Amino acid sequence: MHMERNPAQTTASQPSRALVKRRRISGLLQDYQLYLLMLLPILYFIIFKYVPMYGVAIAFKDFNIFQGILGSEWVGLDNFRQLFAMSQFYQVVRNTLLLNLLDLAFSFPAPIILAILLNELRVAWFKKAAQTILYLPHFISWVIIGGLVYQMFSNTGGLVNNLVNSLGFESIPFLTDKNNWVLVYLGTGIWQSAGWGTIIYLAALTGINKELYEASDVDGAGRLKKIWHITLPGIRSTIVVMLIMQLGHIMTIGFERPFVMGNPLVMDYAEVISTFVYKAGLQSAQFSIATAMGLFQALVGLVFVIGANTIAKRFGEQGIW
Incomplete structure (x- = not known):
């Protein structure tokens, strides 16, 4: 005989959002040394790999070193x-x-x-x-x-x-x-x-x-x-x-x-x-x-x-x- 599950029981059996959030924060605090170690390579890639991508715009401009990238004329x-x-x-x-x-x-x-x-x-x-x-x-x-x-x-x-x-x-x-x-x-x-x-x-x-x-x-x-x-x-x-x-x-x-x-x-x-x-x-x-x-x-x-x-x-x- 099929028994329908009570919605209240289903909700109670699942962890609340607050509990999930606390578990994530606890995991971060527990392994904070690993995340700090990851911070340096992440910063390296952001600073030296992603930020310089802005300079790609020079390929589409008549770049003038005194006017800068934004001030230079767009030439497609x-x-x-x-x-x-x-x-x-x-x-x-x-x-x-x-x-x-x-x-x-x-x-x-x-x-x-x-x-x-x-x-x-x-x-x-x-x-x-x-x-x-x-x-x-x-x-x-x-x-x-x-x-x-x-x-x-x-x-x-x-x-x-x-x-x-x-x-x-x-x-x-x-x-x-x-x-x-x-x-x-x-x-x-x-x-x-x-x-x-x-x-x-x-x-x-x-x-x-x-x-x-x-x-x-x-x-x-x-x-x-x-x-x-x-x-x-x-x-x-x-x-x-x-x-x-x-x-x-x-x-x-x-x-x-x-x-x-x-x-x-x-x-x-x-x-x-x-x-x-x-x-x-x-x-x-x-x-x-x-x-x-x-x-x-x-x-x-x-x-x-x-x-x-x-x-x-x-x-x-x-x-x-």
């Missing part, structure tokens, strides 16, 4: 038309895509391979020493790295070319030939970032169930088979997430690396979006053009992130959202 898409009409625009976009795609092809797999190799080491002290040595280049300024590169690969007086000359061969134009410069650029980037990039993958490797390796030992699997069938599938989701994030920066390139390593003889490849924005915005005071380039760069990066995330989910991966 004229800055973008002027930007796209520049012959240098297509050169810097091409160079940025080229260098980033080469970095994606060579620099992205490097920390994965390095992390797997470190994970296979069994001597604890050697493993820790190797990790420390591999992490160090990440903390060296690109200005210092640029100086080291010139000392190593300079056409006259460089350590490598001195060795080549002592063997009876002619100097190799590492820094003045475009193709050689790209190889030096890529190699330096791998050396600087590969060790630091292993941290995430080493952390992911610790989450793989050790019983899988023990079972593979019973089956007689060698190291290569363990890596292929256990290690790589175990960190596949991490690799996919990192790849999506890397694709999101396909149009974003650091300023220091191409600026320090570039020279007038290789500007056909060394002139990228970041150096173009620096020269147009700071050296030539074309703030509106530089902002328009930055906004274009951000929109293309957003498209790449959404596209890569969608493709990853189509293949059954988790993605980043």
Whole structure:
């Protein structure tokens, strides 16, 4: 027999709004240290990531530094038309895509391979020493790295070319030939970032169930088979997430690396979006053009992130959202 519930009983059984509010306040007070710790990164993102978005309006104005953003004349898409009409625009976009795609092809797999190799080491002290040595280049300024590169690969007086000359061969134009410069650029980037990039993958490797390796030992699997069938599938989701994030920066390139390593003889490849924005915005005071380039760069990066995330989910991966 169906019995109807008394509305008064239903109301009484449910916690009152005042009680729910008290519970929330109690939860906040109980974990106030965690919320205080979260306050600093939240303030960082608000101050340095969201507040500067107001400056995007410069891309749509004839910006005058004395009149400010609000006082400058609105010109709509004229800055973008002027930007796209520049012959240098297509050169810097091409160079940025080229260098980033080469970095994606060579620099992205490097920390994965390095992390797997470190994970296979069994001597604890050697493993820790190797990790420390591999992490160090990440903390060296690109200005210092640029100086080291010139000392190593300079056409006259460089350590490598001195060795080549002592063997009876002619100097190799590492820094003045475009193709050689790209190889030096890529190699330096791998050396600087590969060790630091292993941290995430080493952390992911610790989450793989050790019983899988023990079972593979019973089956007689060698190291290569363990890596292929256990290690790589175990960190596949991490690799996919990192790849999506890397694709999101396909149009974003650091300023220091191409600026320090570039020279007038290789500007056909060394002139990228970041150096173009620096020269147009700071050296030539074309703030509106530089902002328009930055906004274009951000929109293309957003498209790449959404596209890569969608493709990853189509293949059954988790993605980043």
